[in-house]
Amino acid sequence: MTKVFIIGAGIHPFGRTPERSGLQQGVYAARQALADAGVRWRDVQFAYGGSDSAGNADTMVNELGLTGLPFINVSNGCATGGSALFGAYNAIKSGQFDLGMAVGFDKHPRGAFDPKPADWGLPDWYGETGLMLTTQFFAMKIQRYMAQYGISRMSLARVAEKAFNNGALTPHAWRRSPVDAQSILDAQMVSDPLTKFMFCSPAEGGVSLILASEKRARELGGAMIELKAVAVRSRPPGSFEVFSPALDIERGGSPTSIASRAAFEMAGIGPEEVHVAQLQDTESGAEIMHLAENGFCADGDQERWIADGRTQLTGALPVNTDGGCLACGEPIGASGLRQVYENVMQLGGRAGDRQVSGDPQVGYSHVYGAPGVSGVAILAR
């Protein structure tokens, strides 16, 4: 089977763009990715794309051209982008295609998501009585984790502070002003122990990646960034997920831990060989817990890691170098592909003011979301 390379990447800035629909932001990103790869739309043999709440990705052909290509719409909740990448990766890996696109975009209304209990197989009372909030889940997961493993509220604040510092250096980020740790701690409490600056917000944006077989990538002659592994996993028994009226008494793993193990095995490398990582940071605590769930450290080590600055741009393992979801917001369909875009920029030495030093060779990305799905991608050059 051929190796798979990412030969082009494009992004529409995240945040709020009233003058463009979600779909148009996806088209913007697609055009940028095509230009970056030096290919034309008619060279693209297939596409996988999706959004959560901004329409059908395949209608992009109206703007990009009616070439008749197979365009698969992907709808997989928070892992929509990761699943589009998974589809594109396998289409090339199988040898059936040489060149394809993964694209994701979204445009959400302001404020938190407002789910309907029936859509999640839950009774009405669960929503009516005020238990159906993603913010409560994240707060309770980190609250228990902090008590079990000695993580301080200051560490939660430091994660958000880093995100805004990195966002300030990132043209595609939404939040581009630094906020200091004390202001983050003192901000309005949303769901204890998390303040408003510790949560990301729904937003808008689009990302597109062009994938190619090794043969095609060499012909085109650009930077050779290999997509070493893509793994998507749903939840195993005993995991703790959003919108759970009850949990099994016997605690188990998480979709993240099994996706991570699968991706490392596929790539044939270990966590210690990763130079830069983008980890799902729906809120500050998620980045902390995901460091351990993805195998980068033991539970509880994060307190020291953060105090020592190991996850900052200048640290041993820079995490969420573009500010992550905290600074970019979370347009569901685009968010997982943004992480891969950022790794393409970092490995290519194209990340500008936020470029990590030391000539990074391996980039890791991890997207997670409801109702318990994780996607991991590992890039290397």
Place this chain on the structure above:
Amino acid sequence: MTSLIPIAPDIFVEGSLSDPAGPQLLAGRHRESGRLVFPCPATGAEAAYEPYALARRGTLWSFTIQRFRPKSPPYAGPEAFEPYAVGYVELPGEIIVESRLTGIPFDRLRIGMPVRLTAQLLDFASGEQRIGFAFTADGNEQ
């Protein structure tokens, strides 16, 4: 209080709202694996689950405070909002159940504290009241 309607017909073990020992939540027990689930799915002779009465007492597994009024729908509480506590309660050997917490000052909430189930009268924006469930500090501890 027992003349009021519960938030759903199958939340409590039948008759437990008037039991002097206190109400009990109704779970479902998988007939083959023994796995407990809450709320209770459909039961009956053909169903995979059979009714199971959960323990009244447990310990607080995690918690948070809901500081802002949730969006309606799905939230059906009154417009006037007071922050409330929410937690997961570990019922030993059974299941970890999510619930409102009541009667415990926010600054006294601790993971591991003993709690027991109680009925909680809930106001709805429609003006009606229904009986929900909540856990409160267990008397033995207070």
